[in-house]
Amino acid sequence: KAGVTQTPRYLIKTRGQQVTLSCSPISGHRSVSWYQQTPGQGLQFLFEYFSETQRNKGNFPGRFSGRQFSNSRSEMNVSTLELGDSALYLCASSLAPGPYEQYFGPGTRLTVT
Amino acid sequence: GEDVEQSLFLSVREGDSSVINCTYTDSSSTYLYWYKQEPGAGLQLLTYIFSNMDMKQDQRLTVLLNKKDKHLSLRIADTQTGDSAIYFCAEMLGSSNTGKLIFGQGTTLQVKP
Numbered sequence: 001k002a003g004v005t006q007t008p009r010y011l012i013k014t015r016g017q018q019v020t021l022s023c024s025p026i027s028g029h030r031s032v033s034w035y036q037q038t039p040g041q042g043l044q045f046l047f048e049y050f051s052e053t054q055r056n057k058g059n060f061p062g063r064f065s066g067r068q069f070s071n072s073r074s075e076m077n078v079s080t081l082e083l084g085d086s087a088l089y090l091c092a093s094s095l096a097p098g099p100y101e102q103y104f105g106p107g108t109r110l111t112v113t
Numbered sequence: 114g115e116d117v118e119q120s121l122f123l124s125v126r127e128g129d130s131s132v133i134n135c136t137y138t139d140s141s142s143t144y145l146y147w148y149k150q151e152p153g154a155g156l157q158l159l160t161y162i163f164s165n166m167d168m169k170q171d172q173r174l175t176v177l178l179n180k181k182d183k184h185l186s187l188r189i190a191d192t193q194t195g196d197s198a199i200y201f202c203a204e205m206l207g208s209s210n211t212g213k214l215i216f217g218q219g220t221t222l223q224v225k226p
Contacts (some may be wrong), residue, residue: 043216104156
């Protein structure tokens with residue numbers, strides 16, 4: 001069974017631009033969560049989607065948004081990029097929300113210059 | 114509150130056992146996870162334990178949970194150089210039906226030949 005895939009793997013953007021990251025969960029998994037990883041703040045929860053609905057959101061500004069499609073694939077969008085948005089963005093998939101195993105993708109490395 | 118603490122660094126000799134410790138604060142945690150991250154990679158799920166269990170063994174990995182002290186440990190038997198990585202513990206809160214994980218800051222395991 002294929003794992004979680006994320007595209008693109010690497011991105012370089014300029015301040016003020018916007019970016020869209022994509023995540024395809026493991027086949028049969030319907031819940032997708034997003035995390036931001038930085039050296040200073042560690043791993044921080046961004047949001048969680050299930051059945052095309054956002055179920056939970058972390059403490060991030062409104063510039064960070066996401067959505068989930070009917071095939072469970074998810075995208076996250078960051079608008080008006082700031083230097084501090086440079087991070088590894090990780091997507092995790094699980095069968096459903098709640099106490100299930102969560103499997104992570106390889107991440108998208110975003111660099112904002 | 115939501116907080117997970119880990120020591121930052123552990124160095125062992127190849128063939129020795131490694132013990133990585135973690136403390137958490139939320140007594141409603143349902144699942145507790147251990148993930149491994151190698152340089153430039155995403156998070157690899159190593160093992161997990163239900164909060165109503167005391168111990169779980171999986172090949173070279175042993176997880177011990179002391180729910181009274183909110184203390185979790187991961188023991189790696191016969192540690193190999195390929196085990197060198199950052200290890201994260203994470204808790205899933207039980208207060209709501211969500212897949213949100215709270216991560217520790219990670220323990221860097223250095224295995225010397």
